[in-house]
Amino acid sequence: MTRTTASRQDRVRRTLEHLGTGTTDETDAVLPFGPEQYRDPDIAAQERERVFGRVPSIIAHASELPRPHDFITRRMPRNHVIVARQPDGGVKAFVNLCxxxxxxxxxxxxxxxxxxSCPYHRWSYDLDGSLRAITKDTTFGEVDRSQLGLVELPVEERHGLVWIVDRAGADIDVADWLGPEVDEMLAGYGLEDLVAYRSEGFDEPANWKLMQDAFVDNYHIQYAHPNTAAKHVHTNVQVVEDFGRHARMCSPRKSIDRFREVDPVDAPDDIVRHVTDGHFLLPNSTLLRQPDDHFELLTFRPHPTDPGWCRMEMRLLVPTVEKSGLDPEKWQRVWDKNWEILLAVLHQEDFPLLRASQSGLGSADAAGMLLGRNETVNQIFHRELRTLLA
Ligand code: FES
Ligand SMILES: [Fe+2]
Structure with a gap:
């Protein structure tokens, strides 16, 4: 495992070495953990306060609110949230509460x-959150309207993503949170030029960490997805770069096999088309860069009160129809098909397994468990979460 940024060619070369020797990047030791992580209301409360109430997490791709006056609403762990595109092109976020x-x-x-405009008594607020009008306002007398604007939340747009800290008055500095390596890495992907072709949320009866863990895990592929993902992706072969909080994990696709006998230095440049670069972005996202440079973004948010539930969002980030060079119908067909495949694996394979797992973790005598040395990114996730909660 490395702590510096490796070139894509270098990552591919190392995946070929692992394939040759039947190995994967590993940590120094297994990491024990307990079932309480997934069911204890006190741990869940600490996560809401010390993780989501303190550090930036992704709430949207910028293309979900492209024009001034566009808005989205989401349930974050601490607050109901509105994010609104302002007339000047910036974004602001508010607690969605009159x-x-x-x-x-x-x-x-x-x-x-x-x-x-509030549905109850029709008080209204401008897009910047300020209170515009009180109906029958004489009955309220001389209230100070400047004190009755919507409660603002810290939000920042960076690398085409909208990031939020789920606490009024908190600071936000996404570049600082990402650190120089990951900030530069994301800048290089041009995510701001892509569009969220589809974006969908799923309320699932599983703790958010159980879900997040499944989507950085390259060890389960051939066992849980033998007839789908395992046909395309190797199992238990990952080159991992640990950036302290976040990580990048390079996984070879089966199409790389024809190069296994080739000396890596002689491999063609487009060999990089035979790996998937995953990124774990602390606290709750996986960003997958597929060989054709489209991305899948998965986020996992705790339920506001129940440790046994979470909200997963999945986004397919793709080049615009103009940039793709495809005719619009073909473009739509390609991405619809892609989306259907993703949904099928989620609904038929991952979700049933994770729902059952959450249910099983409710067993009164559930004992300690462990993350293997091969479950490197899971270990980084759990390690960093412990740091944030400490
Ligand atoms: S609660 Fe919104 S106007 Fe009364
Ligand atoms: Fe899976």
């Missing part, structure tokens, strides 16, 4: 609006 008597201000998950 300051009169606490109605949820915007119930749609996305849309366009000039102002937010």
């Amino acid at each position: 300051r009169h008597r606490g109605a949820v201000l915007e119930e749609r998950t996305e849309g366009q609006c000039r102002l937010f």
Whole structure:
């Protein structure tokens, strides 16, 4: 395992070495953990406060709210949130709650609006969160309207992604959070030029960490996905770069096999087309860069109260129809098919397994478990989470 940024060619060369020797990058030791991680309400409360209430996590791709006046709403672990594109092109985020008597201000998950108008008594708020109008306002007398704007949350757009810290008044500095290697890496991917072709959320009866763990895990592929993913991706072969908080993991696809006898220095440049570069972005995202440079972004958010539930969001980030060079119908067909394949694996293979796992972890006598030395990125995730919670 390395702590510096390796070139894609170098990562491919190392995956070929692993394939030759039947090895994978490993940590120094196994990492024990207990079932309470997935069911203890006190641990869940600490995660909401010390993780999601303190560090940036991804709430959207910028293309989900491209124009001024576009908004989305999401349930973060601590707050109901509105993110709104401002007339100047920036984004702002607010607690999605009316300051009169606490109605949820915007119930749609996305849309366009000039102002937010509360469904209960029709107080209205400008896009920047300031209170615009109180209906029957004489009955409220001389209230200070400047104190009754929507509660603002720290939000930042960077690398085409919208990041949020789920706590009013907290600081946000995404570049600092990513660190120089990962910040530069994401900048190089041009994610801001892609569009979220599909974005969908799933409420699942499984702890968010159980879900996150499954989507950095290259060890389960041939066992849990023998007829789908395992036909395309090797199992238990990963080259991992550990950047302290975040990690990149390079996994060879089966199509690389024809180069296994070739000396890596003689391999053609496009051999990089035979690996998937995964990225674990602490605290709760996996970003997969596929060989054709489209991306899949998976995020996992704790339920606001119940450790046994989470919200997963999946996004397919693809080149625009103009940049793709495809005719619009073909473009749509290609990505629809891609999305259907992703959904099928999720719904038929990962979700049933993880729901059962969460249920099993509720066993009164569930004992300690462990992450193997080969479960490198899982170990990084658990290690960093412990640091944040310490
Ligand atoms: S609760 Fe929103 S206007 Fe009354
Ligand atoms: Fe899986």
